[in-house]
Amino acid sequence: xxxxxxxxxxxxxxFVKPQEDMKKVIRLLxxxxxxxxxxxxxxxxxxxLLLAKAGFDVYGADVSExxxxxxxxxxxxxxxxxxxxxxxxxxxxxxxxxxxxxVVSTQVIxxxxxxxxxxCVSEIGRVLRTNGIVFVTVSASRWKRRATKFKMPEVRTxxxxxxxxxxxxxxxxxxxxxxxxxxxxxxxxxxxxxGKHYCLLGKKSI
Numbered sequence: 001x002x003x004x005x006x007x008x009x010x011x012x013x014x015f016v017k018p019q020e021d022m023k024k025v026i027r028l029l030x031x032x033x034x035x036x037x038x039x040x041x042x043x044x045x046x047x048x049l050l051l052a053k054a055g056f057d058v059y060g061a062d063v064s065e066x067x068x069x070x071x072x073x074x075x076x077x078x079x080x081x082x083x084x085x086x087x088x089x090x091x092x093x094x095x096x097x098x099x100x101x102x103v104v105s106t107q108v109i110x111x112x113x114x115x116x117x118x119x120c121v122s123e124i125g126r127v128l129r130t131n132g133i134v135f136v137t138v139s140a141s142r143w144k145r146r147a148t149k150f151k152m153p154e155v156r157t158x159x160x161x162x163x164x165x166x167x168x169x170x171x172x173x174x175x176x177x178x179x180x181x182x183x184x185x186x187x188x189x190x191x192x193x194x195g196k197h198y199c200l201l202g203k204k205s206i
Contacts, residue, residue, distance in 0.1 A: 004043075007164060008066035013044040013074070019106045021199055022047060025135045026054050028201070032133055034101040040089055040124070041108025045071030051104070052080040059100070060084045061093075090116040095127045102133040107197060110138040110171045113157055117171050118181055125184050128204045134185055137197040138173045173198050 007014060029037065035057050042048045042060035044067050051058045052075065060082050062068050068084050075082055087094060089105075090112050109120045117138075124134060149161040156172045173181075178190060178198055185202035193199050 003168075004062070004064040005066050008044060008064050008070060011164075013046075013070055014067075015043060015046055015107065018046055018050050019137060019199075020193055021135070021137075021201075022050060022104075022106075025104065025133075025201065026051070029056065029102055029133060030054070032101075032131075034133060036100050037102045037104060038095070038100045038127065040103055040105035042071055042084070043067045043108075045074045047104055047106065048082055048084075049074055049078060049080065052082050053078070056102075058082045059095075061087060061089070063088045089120045089123070093123045093127050097126055098129040098132075099127050100132060101129060102135070103128055104135045106135075106137045107139075107195075109136060110173065111165075111168050112171060113154055113169055114171050121181050125204055130204055130206070132204045134182075134200070134202050134204065136182075137193065137199045138178070139170050139196070140173055140192050140198045141196045 037051050037056045037058050039048045039051060039058060039060045042062045048058055048060040048071055060071055065086050068086055071084060085094060089109055103124050109117050128134060150158045151161060152158055158170045158172060160166050178200060182200060182202060184204065184206055186205045187200060187202045189201040191199055
């Protein structure tokens with residue numbers, strides 16, 4: 001396939017079940033009196049829908065128009081309204097500084113080279129208000145079950161040569177790099193979930 005547009009056109013809804021920490025994240029967002037939330041890389045809408053049902057003012061963003069089309073349909077079926085935009089998370093986000101109270105992004109931002117991923121993290125920080133909440137999950141290992149062959153164009157960067165994510169770069173994190181890249185955030189929790197993704201919950205500290 002090679003692009004998220006191809007993946008969503010071929011498979012439709014991808015990742016329907018919410019990420020395992022989302023209930024805990026939503027409880028924290030409510031405790032912190034969060035109102036405006038960005039679902040970055042919303043895909044086909046699993047967390048966009050969940051956050052909207054929880055009563056937040058939700059903004060969804062994805063690089064794939066096919067994914068956003070599925071999200072729109074799913075929201076309409078549930079009588080929910082969300083502001084959706086198409087853009088790459090590796091370019092400047094189309095939002096003002098400090099616009100969001102929280103940013104949620106699961107299994108998204110690691111699909112690039114490290115320079116791109118770090119830029120995305122800086123943009124997450126830019127659009128978050130001080131003390132805003134971030135919840136991000138990124139790859140902690142190669143997905144061997146989804147591809148059998150890889151190339152490695154940069155350190156810790158794998159590009160599958162077969163499988164459903166063929167051609168998509170994957171930057172593989174470790175705990176040290178996570179802490180360095182998210183140094184502008186106070187880390188509240190950092191663990192690896194059952195899908196072998198680092199899960200970082202934090203607050204913007206500056």
